[in-house]
Structure formats: structure tokens, C-alpha cells
Amino acid sequence: MDDLIQSIDAAPDLQALDALRVAALGKSGSVTAMLKSLGAMDPAQRAAEGPKIHGLREAVTAAIAAKKAALENAELDRRLATERLDLSLPAPVCPSGSVHPVSQVLDELAEIFADLGFAVAEGPEIEEQWYNFTALNMPESHPARAMHDTFYCEPREPGEEPRVLRTHTSPVQIRAMTSQPPPIRIIAPGRVYRSDSDATHTPMFHQIEGLVIDKGIHLGHLKWTLETFLKAFFERDDVAIRMIPSYFPFTEPSADVHVGWSWENGRRVIGGSENWMEVLGSGMVHPRVIANCGLDPDQWQGFAFGTGVDRLAMLKYGMSDLRAFFDGDLRWLKHYGFNALSVPTLSAGVGA
Ligand code: PHE
DSSP states (O other), X not given: OHHHHXXXXXXXXXXXXXXXXXXXXXXXXXXXXXXXXXXXXXXXXXXXXXXXXXXXXXXXXXXXXXXXXXXXXXXXXXXXXXXXXXXXXXXXXXOOOOBOHHHHHHHHHHHHHHHTTOEEOOXXXXXXXXXXXXXXXXXXXXXXXXXXXXXXXXXXXXTOOOOEEOSSSTHHHHHHHHHSOSOEEEEEEEEEEOSOOXXXXXXXXXXXXXXXXXXXXXXXXXXXXXXXXXXXXXXXXXXXXXXXXXXXXXXXXXXXXXXXXXXXXXXXXXXXXXXXXXXXXXXXXXXXXXXXXXXXXXXXXXXXXXXXXXXXXXXXXXXXXXXXXXXXXXXXXXXXOBOTTOOOOTTTOTTO
């Protein structure tokens, strides 16, 4: 018995200890055999041997439990000593993604316009012709419909008017005006589609629309809003704009907005008034569009503007080929992408 307790105390690891347990207390273990032998004894012998054998079993069980706890503690101490984490080591290099310039610019625009009190509105990319054209004062056979190289969808059932891939974000103006009471101040960023492809055109690109509907709104509000937006976006106070008379069916009067730019160290940068380039379409919302949405144009007026997000990104961050935006080339993304954790904020400078 002392032998058994000694070898339990000397067991080098949990595995050896368990082998000893099986050899003593298992089905055909030595202690088990002694317990079984009690049955064959006469009462006097059993009365003498019984307490000894049961005492032995208890002692062995207790010795095994104590040794097990000791071995486990030793194992824990060993792991605590060896598996130390050195918090002063630099973090391991992990593969990390980057934010696409279009997403970055969309975040910047949302931040700038949120500060001016604009909410973000959305609409479907597969759009009904009424929203994309008709309600925007482009009835069927209106020549302006041909200005957009429209993708038409197959009708879902015979006789249904084919839906289109929206050719601009302007249908979101209609969705906003027909779904909420004025005053309205929204921007509508999103994908738009036209059948066109070269270095400055891709069949899918991004636009952002702005819409204000309220009482007593005039061109001055539009000009101030665009100037304020462009200054915040290009992070320069010397951004100059010119409004050139233009035509859109859904605005009257309409204006193309040109922004001044100059050469700086061989690069085109926005600012100053040496040269001009067109960056936005805009105008006062056509009274007929307001009426098409069930509002009284004598009571409500507004302005709208629209611009290409990809082009804004190219101008601000100096990319030259639009097609690279949609190639998914990791090297390009690494070079032009943004850190996922540096979310643009006005206080930090939206492009920072
Ligand atoms: N939807 C026009 C375009 O795609 C842009 C625009 C929007 C013009 C709003 C005026 C007002 O070219």
C-alpha cells in the first residue's frame, strides 16, 4: 500500500498518474480486486478486513486527487512562465485593405453636406422611366431623353414599360419630393449608368445630387451653397466659381458651374481664376417638376445640382484615368486608397 501511495506521489505527469489510477481503482485494478474479495470472506474476517480495504481505497483516491491538483498547478505555473505576452513588441504586420477614393469622397461629401443641414437620400438603381425622365420634365419623345445613352431593361411581363438603369441621380429628387413634405434638404449619392466608355467615361459611374425645396429659395442660395461646398471639399478658401447659362429640362434657369484652376508645380490644382473647368450642373427646380410631385410651385421653390463623384475624386487626388477606378488593381488601391480608420471629419479637414 505504501508502495502504491509512493508511486502516486512520484508520478511525473498526468498521463502516468492516470495509468496508476486505472491499475489501482479500474475494473481489474488491484484495490478493486481486494474490494471484490470481501464478498468471499466470512463475516468475522470481513469485519476485520473491510475497514482496512475501504480505508486503502479512500487513501489511494485522495492521493490521486492531491497529485492531480499538484500536477495541474505545476502545468499552469509553467504556462504562465513561458506563454508571456510582451506588450511592448510592435504589432504583427497584417494584410489590411484601404478605402477606395470614391468611397472616401462620398464620405467627405456626406460630411460636408451634413454640416449644411442636408440628409442623405437614396433611390433604386433600376428605375422607372417616370422617375428617371417623365417627372423630370422629359416626356416621351423629349429630345433630352436621347442625351443620355440609356440602358433599358427587359420588361418583366409583356406590356410593362421597360425600366432603365438610372442615367443620373436626379430621379431621387422626385422620390424625395413625393415621399416627404417640404422643406426638403437632401443629397443623393449613388451609382448611375450610361452606355459610354473611354478614358473619361465608364458605363457605371457615381453622381451626387443636391436638392433644396423651401419657401423663397433663389439663385443666391444655390450659389452660396455650391461655393461653400467646393471650398470645404477642395480645402481652399480661394475657390472661385462661375455660373454659365445652360439647359436641363428639370431646372429653369439652369447653370453649368465652372471652377477656377491654375498650374502649381506642373500640376492642375483647383483655386484661383487663371483657367476654368466645368464641375457641376445646377439650376432652380422647374415649376413643372414641383407640380409633377404634387406640390404647389407658387408656394414652394428650390434648387438642385448634380455632379460626378469620380471626377471630383480625380480632381482632388490627381488620378488621370477613370477606368482604373473600376479595375480592382490592388497596387492602384494601395497607392490611392485611404486608411480605413481615418474617417473624414470637417474639424480634421475632410481630405486629411
Ligand atoms: N442630372 C444632371 C446630369 O446628369 C445634373 C443636374 C442635376 C443638373 C441637378 C441640374 C440639376 O447631367
